[in-house]
Amino acid sequence: MPDQETIGIPLPSIAHRAREYFERLQETICVALEEIDRGFRFTRDRWDHPGGGGGLSRVLEEGAVFEKAGVNTSSVSGLLTESMALRMNVPRSRFHASGLSLVLHPRSPMVPTVHANFRYFHREDGDQWFGGGMDLTPFYPVEDDIIHFHKTLKYACDMHGPDLYPEYKRWCDEYFTIKHRGENRGVGGVFFDYLRGDLERHFAFLQSVGDVFLGAYTPIVNRRLHDTYGDRERQWQSMRRARYVEFNLVYDRGTLFGLEVGGRVESVLMSLPPTAQWRYNLQPPPGSREAKLLELLARPRNWVH
């Protein structure tokens, strides 16, 4: 793993503490998920980044509960390309970035897919920020599950101020939009980025959100795990996973950043689902459970008051 020598940018102590936090959280989450998917284990792939630094990719495939689960940390440095700098609205410069990124694709279509990401970014002139969030993507949504997810996130946010949850919930709804489809990727969560200034405060907030990941998601897995499903539900899951692919490859900043910066491709794209299907002009029958999901994704809702 990198230190400030290999990176070539003097890093403040918070950079090191952030990286340590991401690595600890990765371990905690993998242990808990292995507990759920008994008998299956995450692999452990360490990789180096040519520009400096590297990462640890942990992947569980073909589990009983998780068809594909990736929980990655990385800590890399390099030079921003012009288009990356433009997108971030900062000057071109050398950077250091560390973070945790996870996507869990359960086998059962009754269990929602979940994504979480936490990151720290530092530019050579000292500009630095935190970003992150998590969001839920059900195929057959159950209101109580979604409310539980959002309530847990609100709880984590409220410890740091009453405005955070509403603001970051809205940001999440905006960010995870599949523009060309006019629909949300899922039922949201929280999303925040470019948290500059009082970094200690932002880091504490980020940790609160990271720490509730398991509490927000795993109860939903346990509730839905034994719901029955058949071929129809698996097909629908596969067609909805195709939308996940569309979002990640066309819009997701993290993915495009990773591909552009020459990150380790297999780690960047571990977010992609194990299967996907594209049918032409698919329209679920009105009133069906599948149509209900589409209604839910047509516009964001408030899940907690």
Place this chain on the structure above:
Amino acid sequence: MPDQETIGIPLPSIAHRAREYFERLQETICVALEEIDRGFRFTRDRWDHPGGGGGLSRVLEEGAVFEKAGVNTSSVSGLLTESMALRMNVPRSRFHASGLSLVLHPRSPMVPTVHANFRYFHREDGDQWFGGGMDLTPFYPVEDDIIHFHKTLKYACDMHGPDLYPEYKRWCDEYFTIKHRGENRGVGGVFFDYLRGDLERHFAFLQSVGDVFLGAYTPIVNRRLHDTYGDRERQWQSMRRARYVEFNLVYDRGTLFGLEVGGRVESVLMSLPPTAQWRYNLQPPPGSREAKLLELLARPRNWVH
């Protein structure tokens, strides 16, 4: 279908003739493919574009030979967005574009996927150009098939000058590169764009290429159609189709243009395969037929001399 009144830009006669050619070619190709996939028919979906114009999408799904085949024409106008104008290296302006776009995803992994596209573009200040090409994406490549495909294209090009095939073959290899994977999407073909100036000559050239599509591709279908395959080959096809998705959503100009201009999403994304699979860090065993494909995609080759 649009005419110059609905478009609001006075169009030269070549614009109308180009559109007529694309529509005629669409009909010819669909008839021929229905002949191959006996008993299955292309649907016929007409759609309107909010900015002016519209298109005709013809799709055949779940055929015996073609798992998903789309042959679309469109003729639309609108205003270039800033990023579209930047990508094309032209000023922001109103435009008219017409074209034919097809992607055929055969069911058998032994039959290559094929893509072809022909387009005419006109900007309100009179700037206009032709573009197009076709390329082959095998899963289990057979040299004779690839040579046949390229020989046919070379024949069509050579009628218009000896330099065209080598130049457009190289352009195709460069264009259909999955940069983040460091591999070609397939075994190439020809690609050309921004053919300005002597438009009549370019139009004649484009028609020669369009007219050999069936001759370049259908013999390969007929040769490979009864080759045996099993689950392993279907899996590999699905994993390679995932690369097709990566290219189309991350790099393909036509796709990004279509999504950005607010084209009809289902027609723009009909190019996406019926199925796709992402496995983490997949490496076919050395010496396997699957590994042979990867070698072939690692760098372009000359198929005809």
